[in-house]
Amino acid sequence: MLTYGYIRVSSTDQNEDRQKIAMDTKNVPRKNIFMDKQSGKDFERPQYRRLVRKLKRGDLLYLLSIDRLGRNYKEVQEQWRILTKDKGVDICVIDMPLLDTRTAKDLMGTFIADLVLQILSFVAENERANIKKRQAQGIAAAKARGVRFGRPEKPVPKNFVDIVRQWERHEISTPEALRLCDMSRPTFYRKIRENEETKLIRCKIISS
The missing domain is CATH 3.40.50.1390 (Resolvase, N-terminal catalytic domain)
Structure with a gap:
């Protein structure tokens, strides 16, 4: 035993x-x-x-x-x-x-x-x-108090707008843009949308 x-x-x-x-x-x-x-x-x-x-x-x-x-x-x-x-x-x-x-x-x-x-x-x-x-x-x-759970999101690089402009002008490829931003493809596209939304909001504030 x-x-x-x-x-x-x-x-x-x-x-x-x-x-x-x-x-x-x-x-x-x-x-x-x-x-x-x-x-x-x-x-x-x-x-x-x-x-x-x-x-x-x-x-x-x-x-x-x-x-x-x-x-x-x-x-x-x-x-x-x-x-x-x-x-x-x-x-x-x-x-x-x-x-x-x-x-x-x-x-x-x-x-x-x-x-x-x-x-x-x-x-x-x-x-x-x-x-x-x-x-x-x-x-x-x-x-409800505004506490966020999960891993904190990486901030966008300071030159994010410049990278996006180069990407839009086809001066750099998508993989290169992702590498420079250190982002996944979905995050990269989401940040572009958020940046565009921010621009629209600013334009509305200025024009009001």
């Missing part, structure tokens, strides 16, 4: 130290700890898949909490069934002693564990939905 641990954080900037410390308290060998830095929305995670392939009947898997396994209600229960029933692996959720299949072998223990699993996996998915909702609200509020 071998002991394994699984750690998951939702993004690369989150800290996994608490989960590692929990694995150390259970004497899980570091070489048997698998970690994904990925969302818990599904189980398409490379290290989790690698872990499942290694697990054998009678092995023990530690998780700090059920939401580290995943945040999809149905899929968490399905993975639990695959691990415990199909592969014959024991699972211990450190933060929830009731979810320890080593102590839930009788009918009552299995019933309680299944009930707790359903409740916790539902809570995990509900929290994921709330996180997404809060993120959407935060993004909408930031956009």
Whole structure:
């Protein structure tokens, strides 16, 4: 029988130290700890898949909490069934002693564990939905304040107008114009349109 641990954080900037410390308290060998830095929305995670392939009947898997396994209600229960029933692996959720299949072998223990699993996996998915909702609200509020997301756009070169004039007079080719402006073709055409619109606006202001 071998002991394994699984750690998951939702993004690369989150800290996994608490989960590692929990694995150390259970004497899980570091070489048997698998970690994904990925969302818990599904189980398409490379290290989790690698872990499942290694697990054998009678092995023990530690998780700090059920939401580290995943945040999809149905899929968490399905993975639990695959691990415990199909592969014959024991699972211990450190933060929830009731979810320890080593102590839930009788009918009552299995019933309680299944009930707790359903409740916790539902809570995990509900929290994921709330996180997404809060993120959407935060993004909408930031956009309303004028905050722009994504990579900042490169400024046009100071001689952009001269380059466009040379291009329009066929003195330089399109690839050469793109190289001089350091722009893609769609961006180059869009900047020309924006420049023309700016000219029209200025003309209207002057003539009014």
